[in-house]
Amino acid sequence: MGATRVIRWADLTVTPWKNGGGRTREIAGAPAGAGIADFAWRVSVAEVEDDGPFSAFPGVDRQIMLIDGTVMVLDVDGTEHRLAPFSPLAFPGDAATLGSIPSGPTRDLNLMTRRGHATGTMRAVPVDAAAPYRTPVDTGGVLVLLALTDGLVLQPTDPTDVAAAGGGHVLSRLDAVIQDQPGPVCVSGAGMLAQIRVDVPGRD
Missing domain, CATH: 2.60.120.10 (Jelly Rolls)
Incomplete structure (x- = not known):
């Protein structure tokens, strides 16, 4: 990356989830060319259409912020968290996490950082x-x-x-x-x- 860049939403690549429950657009990440298994950090926006489990990311810390929709409920290792718009939640990517969207589809901003590589x-x-x-x-x-x-x-x-x-x-x-x-x-x-x-x- 170099200096300041503007990334247009319309130009981002849409990646459907394997389980069919939503789609993801990656905004930024490092190192260049890294995949989901070897990134140091990654910022993305997810469109969530159905309830379901989150993918496990051992060794990764996650933060999530609801940016569209009224509520998202996350069960993280048995503890329930109700996400209101624009209020981020931090949780370990290793945790067993189940998401539900009681009021319908949502969109959320995600930050993932690999421990020892980025915060x-x-x-x-x-x-x-x-x-x-x-x-x-x-x-x-x-x-x-x-x-x-x-x-x-x-x-x-x-x-x-x-x-x-x-x-x-x-x-x-x-x-x-x-x-x-x-x-x-x-x-x-x-x-x-x-x-x-x-x-x-x-x-x-």
């Missing part, structure tokens, strides 16, 4: 039209922003950034912004973002 955080961030959202990216870190609403614009932070000239990149709902080099990211407008930060030990 990460996930949260929802409101953007106020009166004060653009500005956040730094530190050395060794990767920032992924997902537009949860229309009405947001990625603003250029470098006046020499020709790609961002002309007022910035308008973000449609579920478009993503990825920055993997140190520096600020600025988003203006009014709406809601999902913010994911990934830290990779030893990454320059």
Whole structure:
């Protein structure tokens, strides 16, 4: 990856689940070319259509945030968690996890980090039209922003950034912004973002 990229939702590849219960779109991950068995970290959006068990990911920590739908219920090793929109839940990928969608199909944002290779955080961030959202990216870190609403614009932070000239990149709902080099990211407008930060030990 290089510097700042905008990933359009419409351009993402759709992967149906083997059990037929939903579909996944991968937004970002590392290392480049890694598959589901050997990624260090992975960010994706899942469309869930039926109740069913989650796949097991030994050695992986998971975080999930409901971004469409009213509720998702996860049974993680016998403990029930009710996910409301924009409230993330962290749980081990090794755990026996069963998901149910009592109010119908949902869509959720997922972060998976392999222990010893990466760590990460996930949260929802409101953007106020009166004060653009500005956040730094530190050395060794990767920032992924997902537009949860229309009405947001990625603003250029470098006046020499020709790609961002002309007022910035308008973000449609579920478009993503990825920055993997140190520096600020600025988003203006009014709406809601999902913010994911990934830290990779030893990454320059």
